[in-house]
Amino acid sequence: MNILLFRRRSLLATLVLMLLTFGGGQVSAQTMQEPPPESDMRVNTDDPYENWNRKVFSFNDAIDRWFLRPVAQAYRTVTPDIVDRGVTNFFNNLTEIRNFSNSVLQLKGESAVVAVGRFTYNTVFGLGDFRCRHGI
Numbered sequence: 001m002n003i004l005l006f007r008r009r010s011l012l013a014t015l016v017l018m019l020l021t022f023g024g025g026q027v028s029a030q031t032m033q034e035p036p037p038e039s040d041m042r043v044n045t046d047d048p049y050e051n052w053n054r055k056v057f058s059f060n061d062a063i064d065r066w067f068l069r070p071v072a073q074a075y076r077t078v079t080p081d082i083v084d085r086g087v088t089n090f091f092n093n094l095t096e097i098r099n100f101s102n103s104v105l106q107l108k109g110e111s112a113v114v115a116v117g118r119f120t121y122n123t124v125f126g127l128g129d130f131r132c133r134h135g136i
Helices: 002-022 050-078 081-105 109-124
Strands: none
Touching: 081 109
16 A cells, blocks of 8 residues: 555656646746847948048059059960969969968878978979879
8 A cells, every 4th residue: 555655646746846847838937038129220331441441442453453453464475374384383382381281280190291292292393284294
């Protein structure tokens, strides 16, 4: 009889606990705050740096239009393809230094060794498009 009474009490305690935990849902520990209506939200559209930005844009546009674009067009016209390819390969080779640094910081030893190997190989054997000519 004691076991039956114990089971009933534990079942009743479990039901009460479940009702308190999951039941109702009306009592909340937090209150939700409604967002303000969009008509109340005011956005300041004034840019305090607009005058400065316009001056910088005008300067950059003038430099691009009157100096950089003519120099780039003259470079393309005068420079032979092999020299252009060599300059491009030189700057592409410099990215291996970044790859090496990145691999070292990530503690990727094998990738770092590959980056150093590529940089050394491209530097020693020249930048005259050696890899492309030999299918490497």
